[in-house]
Amino acid sequence: MAHGEVELSVGVGGGGGGAGGAMEAPVRISIGRLVLAGMVAGGVQYGWALQLSLLTPYVQTLGLSHALTSFMWLCGPIAGLVVQPCVGLYSDKCTSRWGRRRPFILTGCVLICLAVVIVGFSADIGAALGDSKEECSLYHGPRWHAAIVYVLGFWLLDFSNNTVQGPARALMADLSGQHGPSAANSIFCSWMALGNILGYSSGSTNNWHKWFPFLRTRACCEACANLKGAFLVAVLFLSFCLAITLVFAKEVPYKAIAPLPTKANGQVEVEPTGPLAVFKGFKNLPAGMPSVLLVTGLTWLSWFPFILYDTDWMGREIYHGDPKGNPNEVTAFNDGVRAGAFGLLLNSIVLGFSSFLIEPLCKRLGPRVVWVSSNILVCIAMAATCIISWWSMKDFHGYVQHAITASKDIKAVCLVLFAFLGVPLAILYSVPFAVTAQLAANKGGGQGLCTGVLNIAIVIPQVIIAVGAGPWDELFGKGNIPAFGVASGFALIGGIAGVFLLPKISRRQFRAVSTGGH
Incomplete structure (x- = not known):
């Protein structure tokens, strides 16, 4: 996903959407x-x-x-x-x-x-x-x-x-x-x-x-x-x-075989497509889903500033470069960006290994505990980025380009932080979707539509951060520290909200949805 990439799977899968259809039995x-x-x-x-x-x-x-x-x-x-x-x-x-x-x-x-x-x-x-x-x-x-x-x-x-x-x-x-x-x-x-x-x-x-x-x-x-x-x-x-x-x-x-649905007067009923199908699904959400949407939105408000500015943070705050400065500043900025890319490499390796541990953790502790714990980890990590940035600049009130050069120790700590964030990122990419699947299963179906609605709770925070983070950082000195500070606050709020609002899914229920036994 992307990380990257948050997937909206409305109506995709084995069925034929709403049109009705059939496929020959696929070969093994x-x-x-x-x-x-x-x-x-x-x-x-x-x-x-x-x-x-x-x-x-x-x-x-x-x-x-x-x-x-x-x-x-x-x-x-x-x-x-x-x-x-x-x-x-x-x-x-x-x-x-x-x-x-x-x-x-x-x-x-x-x-x-x-x-x-x-x-x-x-x-x-x-x-x-x-x-x-x-x-x-x-x-x-x-x-x-x-x-x-x-x-x-x-x-x-x-x-x-x-x-x-x-x-x-x-x-x-x-x-x-x-x-x-x-x-x-x-x-x-x-x-x-x-x-x-x-x-x-x-x-x-x-x-x-x-x-x-x-x-x-x-x-x-x-x-x-x-x-x-x-x-x-x-x-x-x-x-x-x-x-x-x-x-x-x-x-x-794929061959469509079912007739199109019709209204009582004999007219063909036009099914909603695209985003309309997603918005129509709001009125059919299973119990507990609004709380999942709220906590998901808060969680992504805490993550997207880092996703947006991680390598820029390394180039500016840690390596003290400027992409539009003198040749030395440009070189320092580019070195920082490459170091940030290496940090993301470490992050992906940890994420890959951690992803195999999420399901056993959820079965042992319950998905709510795992999800809330990841928010607390992100809160600590985002606060750490602010502290590391201050440590690197050696000045509470200084601008990034005026800071003295950071030490190798600071750069090493940053890479450790990148790697550490692979653990909560693995949780982010799996647990909210597993909880959504269980709620849909309890209701008797509609998992694809619930996942589509969940995606809205993911993309709206991204819009908020994309619109607000740049001007917010500009207001406080053209760096990335303010956005990371706000991210830490959202992570803490999301963790607290998760404790009180997330539906409690038993370990037995999670084991059932994980193995497909609804």
Whole structure:
């Protein structure tokens, strides 16, 4: 997911959506073929990891201020709210001879490749459209043509990612066969973890401009050339993963057989699609679901500032760089961004191992205790980022660019913090969805719709942070400390709310939903 990527799975899965339909019984699939069928998740997540680690710092070199960069990330929540439900419902009813999911996966991956090229070459495109012709190492002013091209490519990239994510996960459920959806989901998440590890490793590398010197141009200096090289490799890797998935995911074409529903007067009843189906589901929520939505929203309010600014924080507060400063400050900022990408690599490794422990913990302690504990851990971690930043700057009132150089001890502590956050992140990616599944099972169904409504509680906090974090930080000195401080407060509030509001799900009930025995 993405981390990244929060998935809205409305109507996707084994059924036919609301249209009614049938598929021939699928052939039994080997576990090896099922693994290869999910490989596209790794390719998509590779590019998403690069996007998270490199793009917030990079866009500031094109002229957008630190405060404005947060607005750029509004496309993620918007895409999650609009694109995924529509694509999910349309793929449910797709009658293509290539299958229900693969046409959407192919289209989305092609658009991802196009968007990645636009983002990577935005500086060169901007120069061709009229930006400054000065050497990029000497000119640090705004490059508005490049910034506009970049933002358009960035939005296309986010919408394309969301086009692939829903059908790709639904494809794994469709093909799971005798192995079951739990095994399919584990395989999918494993590919995502591998994509994260490879992507963050690529983002932390400073040698792309050396390996491919032709990528460096007058408009594109070392940091830009490194970004360009990493993204071109992402295109090749995604293309390879896509080809493997298309070959090994042999879908059985879907055939609609049921008549369309009609009203009493004989007119065809038009079913709501896309976001309308999600909003209509609010009136049918199971008991306890409003509390889950509230705690989920508070939890994401505590997480998204770090997701948005983690590598920028390393470049500014820890390495004391400035993407628009003198050459030494630019170099320091880029070093910090790469260190942050390495921290995210450690985070992904810990997340991968931790994900195997979440289900046993929930069975032993109960999901409410595990969820509340993760919020407390995030509260401590976000407060720690503020303390570490102050420690690094050595001045309560100083601006980031005026701080003295941080020690190696501080940098090491930051990497430990990145790794530590992999544990609560694993909880965030699993427990809220497990609780939602149990509540839906208690009601007798509607799990997909409940998950779709849960996604709204995830994307709305992202919009709030994307709109407010930049101006909030600008008000207090153009750094990231204020947003992280507010994140710590939201984590604490979310933990307290979870203690009193989250529905109590017994360990026996959680064991039942985990194994599919509703």
